[in-house]
Amino acid sequence: MRSRCSKDLLNQTMASTSALTKELRLSEAISSTTLSSRELLWRPSLPVSRSLRRGQHQQRLSMVKAPRAAATVEKRKAFYPGEDKGFVEEMRFVAMKLHRKDQSSEGEKKAEADDKPLAKWEPSLDGYIKFLVDSKAVYDTMESIVQEAPHPSYAEFRNTGLERAEALAKDIEWFKEQGHEIPEPGEPGLTYSALLKELAEKDPPAFICHFYNVYFAHSAGGRMIGRQVADKVLGGRELEFYKWDGDLKEILAAVKEKLNKVSENWTRDEKNRCLQETEKSFKFSGKLLRLIVS
Structure with a gap:
């Protein structure tokens, strides 16, 4: 029973991660950088984290691309008149x-x-x-x-x-x-x-x-x-x-x-x-x- 719950939770996590990845990739006009799971705003719950450490899905998460902070992504505004x-x-x-x-x-x-x-x-x-x-x-x-x-x-x-x-x-x-x-x-x-x-x-x-x-x-x-x-x-x-x-x-x-x-x-x-x-x-x-x- 516990194994089945963990499996369901893992599937939900993967679905959420996939949705997040698709949403982030829509921002093609914005400069991107490679983030690991530690750098994501969303973090998986502890049981799922332990499962992910086994290596099966870590590679997918490490390749997720997210926009840089707004202060550095946006084109630098002109600081000099003209x-x-x-x-x-x-x-x-x-x-x-x-x-x-x-x-x-x-x-x-x-x-x-x-x-x-x-x-x-x-x-x-x-x-x-x-x-x-x-x-x-x-x-x-x-x-x-x-x-x-x-x-x-x-x-x-x-x-x-x-x-x-x-x-x-x-x-x-x-x-x-x-x-x-x-x-x-x-x-x-x-x-x-x-x-x-x-x-x-x-x-x-x-x-x-x-x-x-x-x-x-x-x-x-x-x-x-x-x-x-x-x-x-x-x-x-x-x-x-x-x-x-x-x-x-x-x-x-x-x-x-x-x-x-x-x-x-x-x-x-x-x-x-x-x-x-x-x-x-x-x-x-x-x-x-x-x-x-x-």
Whole structure:
């Protein structure tokens, strides 16, 4: 009689286990892991456990698959603003936060004592020429690094259409033809160029941060500054520095795609290092811009 009860109980247990297994296997979209009977939420009663130890059904139970804990099964939610849209969006978000409120609705930076709204700038022609000369030094450096590609990923950014060194050379030559004295690159341009060379060799994610901010900032706020300065010191003349061959939106979209592609191979630490370099990029670019009012 006792043997028959044990047998019936064992059959019920096997049926319950089979039902549980089928239910768990319905969760195909969820990552699974192999659990032993000790790890199951359900445990057999003591008499049945003793029977199972004999080995006949232990193998079946050990192969039961169950979902991992919810905290580890679910896809990790984006912890960084813009992360779900690609790394370029992360860079854009950080960059916009470093703007002042009068520069961008997303800006959070407080205006410093010597910061003036663009409309109140008093640019000088000599200062503007210095700005163009030092900017050319930076773009020359950036574009030579990309061409030489000390790291293979830099080659992705050759001939994107964003290059500015050649356009700046034409503008500087025009000023020279007008009889203006052309200075040598100054401390802001030379210091920034030296930093770019160092980062390009030692820290590719940091270099890419500067690449992104230099080119993309010029295509946005840089153009606005150029128009206002040209109105004040050049009679509205548009320089080559602010012209691109082809549709600028399409050029920027293509470069964004390349940036996202390159950053896919980075660890989270490398991405964070890139983002942290944004403030330094703004600092050096700001020194160049201040030449306009020198």
